[in-house]
């Protein structure tokens with residue numbers, strides 16, 4: 001009995017103390033700085049999406065403000081809209097990116113410092129693929145040829161290879177000439193694997209680095225089917241090799257996927273594309289559709 005009363009006394013004693021602490025904090029907030037930020041940045045970003053933060057601040061005396069931003073190299077700053085934006089880069093995944101903005105009225109200045117955490121996100125399968133006539137890509141086969149798309153982007157069934165992935169499988173006979181969808185520099189070639197092994201990891205391929213840093217992967221080429229070498233420059237429409245059935249495949253086809261940057265080649269890093277010279281069905285977002293037949297013009 002005596003012990004319980006003793007505890008009760010301690011609790012009553014602590015409570016007023018905590019409450020005092022809260023009041024102290026409130027009095028600090030009543031300070032009246034000459035400049036105040038009136039925006040709060042998003043504190044999380046996704047590496048598949050552009051981080052974007054538009055800030056605003058005001059001078060309590062109505063003075064014009066100038067701004068100075070301190071941002072990491074992958075971000076850029078638009079002075080007109082006061083927007084910081086950028087696509088987070090892979091090495092900074094799951095880490096804090098800090099940036100700061102200083103607003104000044106010529107006499108006083110105030111700095112807003114923030115951290116953004118970049119997380120690994122799913123790709124946006126409902127992305128808009130853009131106006132086909134403005135596409136930077138052409139179908140990777142000769143004009144006049146038609147092939148069926150046996151697997152399109154992002155099938156909803158998680159058992160399918162392209163689930164949560166922008167990638168296209170064109171069914172075509174082994175030995176079909178493959179053309180560069182877009183100009184660039186060859187950065188990887190493998191052509192020593194046999195067709196029809198059905199073993200994942202045994203794919204032949206050609207990877208081409210585009211001028212904007214994105215990479216096209218042409219996969220499942222036939223054995224000895226590459227017509228280009230590493231470091232070779234190729235123009236759009238150049239012959240790069242011949243299709244096949246190597247590696248993780250259930251039949252002869254070309255797998256085409258575009259990655260945002262040179263590495264790593266993670267499916268969550270793929271980009272939505274369509275083609276400027278394709279005739280064939282498109283969905284409401286201008287993406288190619290499963291089982292559609294596409295003809296290169």
Ligand SMILES: [Zn+2]
Nearest residue numbers: 167168169255
């Ligand atoms: Zn595929």
